[in-house]
Amino acid sequence: MSTYVVLLSLTDAGRGNLNATLAGTDAVLRQNVEANGGTLTALHWTLGAYDAVVVADIPDELAPGFSAWLSTELGATTTTLRASSSDDLLEGLNRWRGPDTSGLGP
Secondary structure, X not given: OXXXXXXXXXXXXXXXXXXXXXXXXXXXXXXXXHXXXXXXXXXXXXXXXXXXXXXXXXXXXXXXXXXXXXXXXXXXXXXXXXXXXXXHHHHHHHHHHOOOOOOOOO
């Protein structure tokens, strides 16, 4: 299970039916994420380069389908990012460093 951040940009179809897109999206999204063993952390509608941001904890093997489902369901293009905690990042970094990293980098 990992945390995924999905940046959404509505397509013409999604913008053309904006009232329907906005109505009930949170409930439908939450229901589908939970039905697939995940947790919806946030859905935020935004101003700027992206129209919405979704944050969810979902099983890794379902991430591609989750992103595709959001695209289809909301009429949007998506950019999906896997997020990590600082602890997870440090653990991975320390594993890559190994016992002797004196010959790498500055």
